[in-house]
Amino acid sequence: MNKRVSPIGKADGTTFENLAERVKNVHNATSSVAKGAVNQLLTIRNWAIGCYIVEYEQEGRDRAKYGARLLQNLADKLSIKGLDRSMLSVCRLFYIRYPQICETASHKLEMIDRSRDSINTVSIRNIEKKRNDEICDSVNHKFITPPDVLLTYLSFSHIREILSIDDPMERFFYELECIKGTWSVKELHRQIDTKLYFRSGISKKPELVLQRVEKGGVNAILSVKDAYTLDFLDLDAKDAFSETELEQAIMNHLQEFLLEMGKGFCFEARQKRIIIDDEYYFIDLVLYNRLLHCNVIVELKVGKFRIEHAAQLNAYISYFKDCEMVDGDNPPIGILLCTGKGPKMVQYVLNGMDEKLFVSTYKLQLPDKQQLENFLIKEVKEMGL
Template identity: 40%
Template sequence: MQFTELISTLDGLHRQLSQQAARQADQLLTLRNYLFGFYIVEFEQHGIDRAAYGQQLHKRLSIELQKYSIKGVSDRSLRQYRQFYLTYPQIWQTLSAKFKLPDFELIQKIDVASNANTNQDLPALNPSLLLDRLTYSHFVELLKVDNPLLRRFYEVEALKNNWKVHELNRAITTLLAERTSLSTDKAAVIARIQENQPAGLEDLIRNPYLLEFLGLQEKPEYTENDLEKAIIDNLQDFLLELGRGFCFEARQKRISFGNRHYRIDLVFYHRILKCHVLIDLKIGEFDHADAGQMTVYLNYYKANEMSAGDNPPVGIILCASKDNSLVEYATNGMANEVFVSQYLSELPDKKQLLALIERESHGL
């Protein structure tokens, strides 16, 4: 062996074992968070003094655990761990087998919960694949998907395509499952996630607004223009979805500040509230910059578009998903003029999506 070969061998060994160590550490983190969730649920159901804590349980628990210098135990994180356990009871069998946990009574309890809570209608997926190939950060993204069938789609695609966390996030926030089920060229739609190309936007709002009336036809892929055209073509139904009193005024309303120009996606006037309603469409998750942009729009309308008797304008930011705490901080002090809603597409046919998941999971 040459000296240069020795260096290369040791470097490769270091990289390989470091990766394994990091992966095992993440699996142990997943195990810890999962068990935190389990014990929290157990206390909520059977704790002797649980009534004394009530709605303050997670906050009180967070305060006490931080005294022990435990990381990742904020009020919000503890609620997330609880949700993790309730969403993935079937993971327990893999965790107990892999790490040979000694608490056999605990194992028996969770095995019973796993068999009782696993959705039998979903295509089968070996839970050990999830634990072996997804990090806890992947699970955080998956927990954002309330519908078990849609969540299974993202689980399968994340495994099949070796998605990184940001790729999984992008798939969920751009409604990949809905877009794929509506497209004839499904492989092209899925491939865009890793190519980092702009994804199509074919849905809109309520909190959540379910726009079943759009009736999008199958096309190879969907674009944002398809959505805008569908909304305008079905404007009457869209106004009914929004509620009473909305009168359509403008689409892509341009406002200018010197040589800088901005466009407001949709502008309505509410005849009951006597104010303008400005709607801004966002493809992905809500970001604090979205609130700042809407503030600019609202201030412009206050200064230039209000008539005698009008009330101040209202802004609605329509996005694929939102983090409620971020929304709270970003919109604090804005006098409730900005509302962040979530849009959903027309739900895909269940049988069609089941067939797609079965096909995509073949060979995993």
């Protein structure tokens, strides 16, 4: 009698451990595919819900009856777990901001609904051309993530994070980098919170900023930014302001400032008084990084970098290392924030210094969008989208 041959590979002579491993592998592989399919359908469902809501708002015969309470009334009528008024609002926004999904959504829904009542899928098909026209009118084709790529690599939880962004180019940036870096939803939220888009825009080499992000963990924390965006301070770069006013503006927006500095930063002191050789000195800001377990000394300058700035900050770092460190602390880090710097001068001044001293610039306005646009075009070509 002939042995039965497995359709998925030879099983003769397998051990129990092999059997368990093969079962685990096929389970993981199929579960992953199934999960991806469910995520895609959930995303398409939410887009279709948004489609129906907008279509009703525009053409519903009794729409005037519900007015501003449409979404709440609809949520009450549906009584479906997860589809409350807030979620219906998100679905509506999703439909409006992602018109390119129309063809893919209508095709997949039609396949599912083919054996049943197809009124809903026909409804989507009927507005497909109009939505394609809207894509042409409202979105630059260079910055559209292909719908199949979007649905395959981003869950709706990812998309929901990105939906809060008004600028289409900024949304595209986070879509692209999220796919490229396989970010979790939590990581995506953190990068949006810390304005990765703007940090990349103001950097002369945005690819280096993104490389630091991709490394993750403590290595990313140790990478002090070359430039910080402090637009939230409400200071105009054209106006004359003092270091004291800059410092006060930071204190007024302390939460935003700590987020811009990076992960794990906590505020410790302002204008901290220290004594060196019987003279008083005052450190602008003292932070502590709970992940690096060290103090971060921040000095603020309203002008360009000068040699004496580095000497001053180096003295403060040495003082903290000698007098302020406690058990469990790592050596302190110093960050000098100024409006401009000559890279060669900074290199020469810092050369040979043992301390962790960084010179960074800050900008009070958002970066030129053309620089970001050029960078995104390059990213798209490299990813083959």
